[in-house]
Amino acid sequence: MTLDALPSHPGGAENLARLLARALLAGHWQPGDLFPKELDIGKHFVVSRNQVRNALASLTATGLLERTAGRGTLVREMGEWHLLDPLMSEWMTGLVNLDPQLVRAIYAFRFSAEPTVAGLAAQAASAEDIARLEAAFEGMRRSAGNPDARAQHAEYDVAFHDATYRATHNLVWRQMGHLLRPSIMALVHRSQHDIKTLDDSLTRHRHVLEAIKACDAHAAETAAREVLRRTAIDLGIVS
Amino acid sequence: MTLDALPSHPGGAENLARLLARALLAGHWQPGDLFPKELDIGKHFVVSRNQVRNALASLTATGLLERTAGRGTLVREMGEWHLLDPLMSEWMTGLVNLDPQLVRAIYAFRFSAEPTVAGLAAQAASAEDIARLEAAFEGMRRSAGNPDARAQHAEYDVAFHDATYRATHNLVWRQMGHLLRPSIMALVHRSQHDIKTLDDSLTRHRHVLEAIKACDAHAAETAAREVLRRTAIDLGIVS
DNA sequence: AGCTTATTAAATGTCTGACATTTTAACAAG
DNA sequence: CTTGTTAAAATGTCAGACATTTAATAAGCT
Numbered sequence: 001m002t003l004d005a006l007p008s009h010p011g012g013a014e015n016l017a018r019l020l021a022r023a024l025l026a027g028h029w030q031p032g033d034l035f036p037k038e039l040d041i042g043k044h045f046v047v048s049r050n051q052v053r054n055a056l057a058s059l060t061a062t063g064l065l066e067r068t069a070g071r072g073t074l075v076r077e078m079g080e081w082h083l084l085d086p087l088m089s090e091w092m093t094g095l096v097n098l099d100p101q102l103v104r105a106i107y108a109f110r111f112s113a114e115p116t117v118a119g120l121a122a123q124a125a126s127a128e129d130i131a132r133l134e135a136a137f138e139g140m141r142r143s144a145g146n147p148d149a150r151a152q153h154a155e156y157d158v159a160f161h162d163a164t165y166r167a168t169h170n171l172v173w174r175q176m177g178h179l180l181r182p183s184i185m186a187l188v189h190r191s192q193h194d195i196k197t198l199d200d201s202l203t204r205h206r207h208v209l210e211a212i213k214a215c216d217a218h219a220a221e222t223a224a225r226e227v228l229r230r231t232a233i234d235l236g237i238v239s
Numbered sequence: 240m241t242l243d244a245l246p247s248h249p250g251g252a253e254n255l256a257r258l259l260a261r262a263l264l265a266g267h268w269q270p271g272d273l274f275p276k277e278l279d280i281g282k283h284f285v286v287s288r289n290q291v292r293n294a295l296a297s298l299t300a301t302g303l304l305e306r307t308a309g310r311g312t313l314v315r316e317m318g319e320w321h322l323l324d325p326l327m328s329e330w331m332t333g334l335v336n337l338d339p340q341l342v343r344a345i346y347a348f349r350f351s352a353e354p355t356v357a358g359l360a361a362q363a364a365s366a367e368d369i370a371r372l373e374a375a376f377e378g379m380r381r382s383a384g385n386p387d388a389r390a391q392h393a394e395y396d397v398a399f400h401d402a403t404y405r406a407t408h409n410l411v412w413r414q415m416g417h418l419l420r421p422s423i424m425a426l427v428h429r430s431q432h433d434i435k436t437l438d439d440s441l442t443r444h445r446h447v448l449e450a451i452k453a454c455d456a457h458a459a460e461t462a463a464r465e466v467l468r469r470t471a472i473d474l475g476i477v478s
Numbered sequence: 479a480g481c482t483t484a485t486t487a488a489a490t491g492t493c494t495g496a497c498a499t500t501t502t503a504a505c506a507a508g
Numbered sequence: 509c510t511t512g513t514t515a516a517a518a519t520g521t522c523a524g525a526c527a528t529t530t531a532a533t534a535a536g537c538t
Contacts, residue, residue: 069490070530084323109411172348308519309501
């Protein structure tokens with residue numbers, strides 16, 4: 001794989017890092033492949049070697065690449081990626097070509113973890129947490145009918161689930177909320193968006209909200225499981 | 240807080256990063272404080288500005304610091320730390336002064352998540368996973384009586400739990416295994432290490448192993464919960 | 479031929495100094 | 509008192525030379 005297929009980009013090491021990271025996430029290189037040399041990248045995108053090195057440092061820190069002096073830059077396999085790094089989540093969101101294996105892995109994680117998270121939220125949620133959840137839900141409801149507001153709807157969806165993770169009041173679970181964004185954003189491209197589907201999804205989210213408000217952990221777990229069943233259908237993981 | 244209290248260090252930006260990170264994790268600076276300037280750090284440790292910048296870049300990437308041109312380097316609060324970053328885990332392991340709030344947060348996460356993980360492992364474990372678990376358990380058993388082998392025992396303990404996370408065959412859960420190391424290593428400094436305690440811990444681990452071997456998800460969940468109850472006592476979280 | 483050892487080339491890592499940019503604070507003018 | 513200007517200090521960026529590591533190549537010996 002060469003750099004020629006990649007679009008040119010506005011300045012800044014962060015943008016360059018995002019560009020290269022997305023190409024890697026989309027599978028433009030195979031694990032074990034040699035990544036282009038610093039000087040070639042700099043020449044291609046017309047940036048200084050410094051910028052290239054900063055960008056590559058990010059990709060190395062997230063486990064996408066492995067660099068060794070003299071040898072070059074190697075592409076690492078998916079198992080080495082730091083999927084929980086917030087940078088990684090940012091790079092993944094909005095990527096249409098995301099590897100289906102990865103989408104399934106993230107979904108499987110959510111399906112096993114999120115009921116527990118919802119249960120903890122039901123036990124620990126403060127008034128502020130409830131307010132966040134209600135605001136997100138209201139946003140979802142308002143933007144449900146409008147086909148022009150799909151992206152906005154997804155944002156509220158992310159906000160709802162993120163609020164759930166936050167409501168656990170646990171630092172570790174809260175960090176994991178980052179992982180939601182790419183998973184939920186993938187829905188924008190894949191699901192149907194007809195009224196019936198959205199209404200069903202909305203109802204299931206409402207059940208989660210109500211269970212958390214009622215401090216009913218068991219009901220929250222069950223309701224979260226139902227939301228994820230809907231998500232599985234929309235993601236095309238099950239029919 | 241100044242740099243004077245910190246030990247001098249062998250060369251390399253990674254070592255410098257670890258040194259500074261541990262000082263931050265131990266709470267030597269308050270959130271919102273100004274961190275020392277690049278040039279001061281460089282002067283103090285007798286390293287080039289490059290090394291300092293590389294080290295600070297790591298601390299920024301893990302959310303420990305926030306840097307802005309002209310303003311300086313600010314210390315961020317615990318809620319912003321990327322606790323799931325493998326680098327962070329490496330920095331935390333072996334740190335005796337780890338903030339008790341953080342130890343509790345990580346433990347609370349494990350207590351809510353690890354039963355689920357063990358259940359998934361019981362459903363998905365391959366022969367190779369079982370072998371890893373058995374090897375780790377055997378190592379724990381062998382090093383249990385010897386008071387000189389506490390560190391080794393902790394390593395096998397980490398290996399056992401890490402093998403459990405791996406056995407889920409889920410990329411996300413597997414990443415989370417990194418978080419175990421600091422949590423388990425903290426036990427070396429805090430728990431009693433008398434024969435009775437170790438034997439009890441060993442028995443509970445054995446129950447997890449057997450449940451996974453029997454593909455009994457429910458039993459694995461229960462057994463994992465029992466292991467963590469033992470851990471809570473050893474960490475001094477409950478009496 | 480086959481093995482070992484120098485040599486060379488190429489890649490990443492490091493150092494240095496100068497300069498650019500951003501932010502804050504001091505200060506002067508209105 | 510407010511506003512605008514200026515100066516200082518911090519991080520960000522660049523360019524070039526050099527160091528170090530690695531792999532391939534060539535030379536030389538048995």
